Amino acid sequence: MDGGALHEEFIARDELGMSGPYVEPRSETERRLAALWAQHLAVAPVGVEDDFFELGGDSLLAAEVQVAIDTEFGVEIEAAAVFLAPTVAALAEAVRRAPDTAGADG
Amino acid sequence: MTVDLADPALYARGDPHAVWRALRRADPVHWQPGTGGPGFWSVVRYEDVQRVLSDHTRFTSERGTLLNLLGRGDPAGGRQLAVTDPPRHDRMRAPLHRALKPRSVQAHTGVIRDGIRALLPGRDRPEFDLAAVCGLLPLTVLGPLLSLPEADRPHLVRLALMSAAEEDPAVQLPQGPAATLHRAHRELFAYFADLVRERRRRPRGDLVDVLLAMEVDGVRLTPGEVLSNCYSLLLGAGVTLAHVPTAAVAELSRDGGYEAWAADPGLLAGGVEEALRWASPAGHFMRHARHDTVLAGVPVAAGDAVVAWLGAANRDPAVFAGPDVFDPARSGNRHLAFGAGPHYCVGAGIARVTLRLFFAELFARYASLRLAGEPVRARSTFLSGYLQMPVRAGFRGRGKEQR
């Protein structure tokens, strides 16, 4: 992993002028995914309906996130879920659907 | 002189060569003010284009090299070969360059030739869209290089087109050009993410494996860097190769030039170079000044964007005698269609091999090619070429066709 992707200084979500309201994580999977995004994007907090690209992500970072999710949850998440219209809520769904690679729970 | 070089309509319906000709004479380092964003410099003379593309000490590639990124930066800067400056650039380039050397590429020529033969229509279809036929040419090359399944290729061609000509009505989504770019970009990344995952399981010895094994200063590329370079390879070939044959045929079908070139096998390689000069499929590449500098006597401020128009350089009368004549026998043709300097197209060798195979097949199969309708040029500042070109083919005698 690229160590540079993990940031010390976070930007407050409020400063980004997001199009939707902040929605809190509702499950353990959503909480872990939101934390993982927050680390990669250096934005906090991450709402479960927030769009990855609207939060400042780009396709390269999405690729790092995909691999981080696979590692964190022991799954192989669909690429489409990560790159096309990604939200934490949708990814949590995709993690649930994804085939296990290491027998970890979601 | 008021011209809008950032207007894609100029390249679809206007006469960019007339505009460039006038600029070369009167205003060769031309400033275009921004409308709501930053402006940019344009260079249109051969010497200046070559200098801007080559001199990475004065002009960086890391803030994006296409006009549609002006003022936005490029997240791939420093991470994807084409938008990384030396010295890191050179270390990323070496393994790709090795994999694309003529000797390495030789293994693929049979497959590429078969692909070309399958693309070109036979006697049962004398009228066809040459642009559509050529549209699949890049994938006959990238297919074997990246081990892309046959069934995926038309979709990839379309996504590449959306990424390079997002303003064109043939590919633009209803949500507009920016949404088109994003969509194409993300779909391609998703596609390559799946491909890379598959390749990690089962290496195929292709360019994806080269990227996966690449180490720069002892560090592997990150997953994002691997995908970004796959994307760049697809675009590098995907939006350029197709436009060389169509540009040549559009010009040559008017006056018997096609038959003359086809009749002389000794002109194959030189004619391909002329077709590259003529087509200049990559219309421009952009750089940003690293610091205050002077370009052909004109002061350029640190951070300013400079756009090098390759199509203009390739018609510069200071370098090419009779620049507006297509001459397959032209000698000393030092065109800039593949760029210049450290970023000189890493796929140039395989592009040349492919184009020679393509023209050889074209000439072997068709005694003549005539336009059978109005060709349609792409609406794009970058992609210079035709997206539709109805032609009528005259076939050679049976014996020759069946070779």
Ligand code: HEM
């Ligand atoms: C007629 C066909 C082609 C044309 C006209 C063309 C044109 C160019 C030009 C002008 C550049 C320089 C960009 C710059 O200076 O910023 C370039 C770079 C590049 N091209 Fe091509 N290209 C062609 C085919 C290909 C093919 C077949 C491939 C892949 C196999 C490819 C992959 C690349 C890559 C990866 C770069 C970046 C090289 C670097 O930064 O070191 N191109 N191409």
